[in-house]
Amino acid sequence: MLRMLRIQIKPMYHYSLDKSCKKFICPRCHKKSFVKYFDNVNSGYLEDHLGRCDRETNCKYHLAPKQNQTITTIANLPVQLKVSTLDPELLNRCKKNFKKNNLIHFLRTYFSDEEIEVVIEKYFIGTSAHWNGATVFWQVTDQNEVRTGKVMLYDTNSGSRIKKPFTHITWVHKILKIEPYNLQQCLFGLHLKNFSKTIAILESEKSAIMMSLLLPDYTWMATGSKGNLKKEILLPIREFNIVVYPDKSEFEDWNKIILILQKDGFKIRCSQFIEMLNVPTGTDLADIYLETRKNNFIIPIPTKLSKTEIEVQRLANINPEILTLISVFDLLDENHNSIIYIK
Numbered sequence: 001m002l003r004m005l006r007i008q009i010k011p012m013y014h015y016s017l018d019k020s021c022k023k024f025i026c027p028r029c030h031k032k033s034f035v036k037y038f039d040n041v042n043s044g045y046l047e048d049h050l051g052r053c054d055r056e057t058n059c060k061y062h063l064a065p066k067q068n069q070t071i072t073t074i075a076n077l078p079v080q081l082k083v084s085t086l087d088p089e090l091l092n093r094c095k096k097n098f099k100k101n102n103l104i105h106f107l108r109t110y111f112s113d114e115e116i117e118v119v120i121e122k123y124f125i126g127t128s129a130h131w132n133g134a135t136v137f138w139q140v141t142d143q144n145e146v147r148t149g150k151v152m153l154y155d156t157n158s159g160s161r162i163k164k165p166f167t168h169i170t171w172v173h174k175i176l177k178i179e180p181y182n183l184q185q186c187l188f189g190l191h192l193k194n195f196s197k198t199i200a201i202l203e204s205e206k207s208a209i210m211m212s213l214l215l216p217d218y219t220w221m222a223t224g225s226k227g228n229l230k231k232e233i234l235l236p237i238r239e240f241n242i243v244v245y246p247d248k249s250e251f252e253d254w255n256k257i258i259l260i261l262q263k264d265g266f267k268i269r270c271s272q273f274i275e276m277l278n279v280p281t282g283t284d285l286a287d288i289y290l291e292t293r294k295n296n297f298i299i300p301i302p303t304k305l306s307k308t309e310i311e312v313q314r315l316a317n318i319n320p321e322i323l324t325l326i327s328v329f330d331l332l333d334e335n336h337n338s339i340i341y342i343k
């Protein structure tokens with residue numbers, strides 16, 4: 001992996017007083033105590049009168065060249081750095097103790113044992129003893145390299161991350177004290193990339209797992225953090241149709257990145273679905289789907305439907321076949337968002 005490293009080099013001047021011990025005749029006091037200016041770029045002395053008299057008496061001759069500049073600044077140097085990986089055997093070693101895994105406990109309130117079994121296998125979910133009840137989310141590439149495992153602790157009842165008295169997030173390579181470790185994160189779920197034509201991405205690993213059960217037509221992946229949505233991490237899925245689902249209030253930030261990626265040739269779009277709902281900041285797609293599952297509700301209606309969606313609803317009342325067409329061809333609305341039909 002070629003990476004650009006910013007290396008700070010001590011600044012060096014174009015011209016400096018000669019650092020060798022060579023002394024010349026001073027133009028003022030005529031003693032052999034004169035240090036000439038040296039051209040560090042062209043390796044040579046400057047004109048004879050440019051220099052400083054080193055005599056400690058009252059000569060004090062000093063004439064410096066004009067327009068002296070630094071010649072070294074911060075340099076971007078390409079450095080070959082090997083991306084660190086972990087032993088894949090670790091995945092098997094952590095695939096156990098699910099009775100002591102808070103997240104799995106939480107999932108049991110919504111999903112059957114069979115469904116949970118499926119996602120444990122599909123996403124290599126693990127249990128860590130680092131904190132009692134902690135979950136491991138492995139970041140496995142499409143080349144089956146294990147980049148790292150993210151260890152997080154959830155509350156059994158709410159399914160929320162435990163943030164007090166501190167944020168319970170750490171990494172397997174840190175727990176194993178592997179140093180130095182050149183971590184390059186990949187999408188959570190990247191190893192599944194060839195399983196469907198459309199890849200759906202959201203922020204949370206937990207939500208990706210749940211959405212894979214709730215909307216299995218997509219391949220669900222997670223960035224792991226808001227700031228992790230970037231070109232570098234999306235390059236391995238460049239040739240796929242991608243739709244990203246930002247959390248409530250994060251649409252603008254993610255959409256900015258998506259618009260740049262579209263110009264770059266990515267077939268990617270940013271869903272406005274959650275942004276249009278009247279839900280608290282930070283709500284994500286899985287929260288919305290779970291709420292509907294829990295209360296037997298239908299999916300809430302976005303406060304603002306796109307023109308296409310309004311038309312789709314009208315047509316679907318006449319002929320529901322249009323819904324099949326939309327899902328089969330993954331049709332988009334006039335804003336290039338997925339069409340979400342609301343019954």
Ligand SMILES: [Zn+2]
Binds near residue numbers: 026031054055060
């Ligand atoms: Zn002198």
